[in-house]
Amino acid sequence: MNKLVRRQAQGxxxxxxxxxxxxxxxRQRGVAGAxxxxxxxxxxxxxxxxxxxxxxxxxxxxxxxxxxxxxIVADYDADGATSCALAIECLHAFGYxxxxxxxxxxxxxxxxxxxxxxxxxxxxxxxxxxxxxNGVSSIAGVAAARAAGMRVLIxxxxxxxxxxxxxxxxxxxxxxxxxxxxKNTAGVGVIFYVMAALRARLRKNGWFGNAGPPEPDLxxxxxxxxxxxxxxxxSLDRNNRILVNEGLRRIRAxxxxxxxxxxxxxxxxxxxxxxxxxxxxxPQAGRLGQSRLNMGKLAQAGAAQLAGYLARAxxxxxxxxxxxxxxxxxxxxxRLEDMSTGIECLLVEDPSSARDLALELDAINARRRxxxxxxxxxxxxxxxxxxxxxxxxxxxxxxxxxLYDPAWHQGVVGILASRIxxxxxxxxxxxxxxxxxxxxxxKGSARSIAGFHIRDALDAIASRNPGLxxxxxxxxxxxxxxxxxxxxxxxxIAFAEEASRQIKPEQLQAVLLSDGALEPxxxxxxxxxxxxxxGPWGKDFPEPLFDGDFVLHRQQTLKEKHLRMELxxxxxxxxxxxxxxxxxxxxxxPEAEEISLAYRIDINEFRGQSSLQLVVEQxxxxxxxxxxxxxxx
Numbered sequence: 001m002n003k004l005v006r007r008q009a010q011g012x013x014x015x016x017x018x019x020x021x022x023x024x025x026x027r028q029r030g031v032a033g034a035x036x037x038x039x040x041x042x043x044x045x046x047x048x049x050x051x052x053x054x055x056x057x058x059x060x061x062x063x064x065x066x067x068x069x070x071x072i073v074a075d076y077d078a079d080g081a082t083s084c085a086l087a088i089e090c091l092h093a094f095g096y097x098x099x100x101x102x103x104x105x106x107x108x109x110x111x112x113x114x115x116x117x118x119x120x121x122x123x124x125x126x127x128x129x130x131x132x133x134n135g136v137s138s139i140a141g142v143a144a145a146r147a148a149g150m151r152v153l154i155x156x157x158x159x160x161x162x163x164x165x166x167x168x169x170x171x172x173x174x175x176x177x178x179x180x181x182x183k184n185t186a187g188v189g190v191i192f193y194v195m196a197a198l199r200a201r202l203r204k205n206g207w208f209g210n211a212g213p214p215e216p217d218l219x220x221x222x223x224x225x226x227x228x229x230x231x232x233x234x235s236l237d238r239n240n241r242i243l244v245n246e247g248l249r250r251i252r253a254x255x256x257x258x259x260x261x262x263x264x265x266x267x268x269x270x271x272x273x274x275x276x277x278x279x280x281x282x283p284q285a286g287r288l289g290q291s292r293l294n295m296g297k298l299a300q301a302g303a304a305q306l307a308g309y310l311a312r313a314x315x316x317x318x319x320x321x322x323x324x325x326x327x328x329x330x331x332x333x334x335r336l337e338d339m340s341t342g343i344e345c346l347l348v349e350d351p352s353s354a355r356d357l358a359l360e361l362d363a364i365n366a367r368r369r370x371x372x373x374x375x376x377x378x379x380x381x382x383x384x385x386x387x388x389x390x391x392x393x394x395x396x397x398x399x400x401x402x403l404y405d406p407a408w409h410q411g412v413v414g415i416l417a418s419r420i421x422x423x424x425x426x427x428x429x430x431x432x433x434x435x436x437x438x439x440x441x442x443k444g445s446a447r448s449i450a451g452f453h454i455r456d457a458l459d460a461i462a463s464r465n466p467g468l469x470x471x472x473x474x475x476x477x478x479x480x481x482x483x484x485x486x487x488x489x490x491x492x493i494a495f496a497e498e499a500s501r502q503i504k505p506e507q508l509q510a511v512l513l514s515d516g517a518l519e520p521x522x523x524x525x526x527x528x529x530x531x532x533x534x535g536p537w538g539k540d541f542p543e544p545l546f547d548g549d550f551v552l553h554r555q556q557t558l559k560e561k562h563l564r565m566e567l568x569x570x571x572x573x574x575x576x577x578x579x580x581x582x583x584x585x586x587x588x589x590p591e592a593e594e595i596s597l598a599y600r601i602d603i604n605e606f607r608g609q610s611s612l613q614l615v616v617e618q619x620x621x622x623x624x625x626x627x628x629x630x631x632x633x
Contacts, residue, residue: 021531155191224260263361341360399427400495401424454475513542549596597614597619602614
């Protein structure tokens with residue numbers, strides 16, 4: 001159970017005309033002035049301070065003059081896919097004719113520009129490799145590429161190690177000596193800046209117009225930037241909020257690419273109904289993906305009808321939709337199969353082809369969810385069973401937890417680690433083996449909690465235990481690593497010790513930050529719409545969450561794990577509100593007449609009608625005076 005803590009206002013009163021609720025919410029997020037709320041492109045940081053940009057531009061200009069063959073090396077997640085699509089789209093628009101891409105296979109090649117992926121790339125005989133969303137740790141891979149006669153431009157945002165690869169050019173806001181102030185820029189943001197700077201240089205050189213290509217409008221790529229930035233869960237600082245806000249504006253206005261519109265459409269149950277989960281079990285599960293391609297209005301739509309569906313698909317898009325509806329469907333391809341399906345979906349211009357690719361991604365995502373559910377059940381059994389990772393009833397798990405099952409899927413262990421981390425509120429690393437080679441390194445995916453820098457922790461473990469970790473990299477909150485199978489138990493002990501050394505007991509208490517009580521007169525659709533449009537909300541700039549006491553008129557269990565309620569604010573019983581709580585762990589007693597909730601306010605769209613709905617984050621018990629509920633396990 002999370003501990004409820006109400007946010008406190010930070011800094012002086014905002015000198016801007018705002019609804020009093022918005023004024024309170026912004027101050028509680030540290031907004032110090034009206035300028036921080038201006039999210040137009042005029043406020044976007046220029047690329048000048050990015051270290052390595054001049055070298056990158058000289059390399060790209062030489063490639064254009066001499067028409068080098070360019071190969072993009074992309075990561076296999078949504079940030080990598082959007083980065084790759086953006087680079088290809090922009091380079092083609094600038095007049096680069098020989099551009100292609102390659103994506104490492106998660107199981108065979110691992111992450112980044114490895115010597116193995118360089119060997120595969122060499123078969124295509126490129127003159128230059130451009131990495132997107134990877135490369136800053138690829139010392140051996142860069143060396144292999146240059147030894148093979150390839151030039152290398154690295155664009156990345158991950159934290160570097162002690163040494164940098166000897167690339168021809170490297171652009172990364174997190175590299176030592178880089179003065180670019182916005183260190184949380186995603187990989188797609190970095191390549192966007194490189195393309196923006198390249199366009200400015202080409203414009204200065206008189207490249208566009210006359211005999212050259214027309215100057216492209218890079219605002220058309222901001223839908224990709226918004227999707228990749230949100231899906232990579234980077235901090236939504238002001239610069240990222242500008243990028244995401246501008247991308248969302250284009251999506252809502254119908255000025256996005258067919259692939260993103262199609263991904264929104266496949267997430268709509270009215271257009272693309274989901275099959276009964278009971279039908280997904282057993283031998284039929286393998287045929288689920290193909291059968292879904294023939295279901296629903298979206299799959300059967302003709303050209304005119306499809307155009308209408310896609311035009312309306314993202315009209316109410318929010319950052320949350322990118323994070324939880326579009327991003328997972330794009331990520332699924334890289335987790336289970338080949339991210340080229342995702343990249344082609346983002347690049348395709350034909351709506352029908354975009355629809356088919358999006359349906360394929362949706363089917364892959366459905367299979368990913370099945371695998372994830374099975375792995376989650378197995379992890380729960382591991383924690384409840386015997387052995388070094390078992391947790392006795394009522395006991396606390398290790399401060400740092402490592403989980404492994406030889407049957408787990410390498411592409412899904414990151415989600416599993418995140419789920420267990422959320423459940424137990426401690427850093428978790430989930431490992432998977434190579435199903436085709438039992439002697440190959442285990443691949444681990446790590447997720448952390450606030451205050452424990454997971455990449456630095458892995459660095460500390462590697463320094464004290466030379467040879468224990470084969471390779472690692474990542475961020476403060478997420479990282480990846482590989483290690484020999486026979487070193488897992490040694491690593492498990494070292495990780496638990498490192499976590500215990502750094503993490504204080506109070507950090508292991510999960511905290512739920514609330515914006516306080518919502519005044520009764522603000523339970524309106526107008527306020528819900530205002531909050532929806534007041535973002536974009538995301539990491540470190542979270543969507544508003546409130547807490548309060550309610551009269552419970554009715555409750556209904558859905559699918560044995562969700563709870564639908566009819567409520568009234570205790571201070572205004574004349575208001576009737578609908579509420580939904582997903583994946584409930586503690587249930588109100590059937591006779592309960594009052595309940596205390598932490599909740600968000602949302603808009604429920606059903607059959608053309610809009611109504612206010614509370615989305616319950618947690619049912620509260622004894623977190624604060626007056627916030628108690630009659631609960632049963």
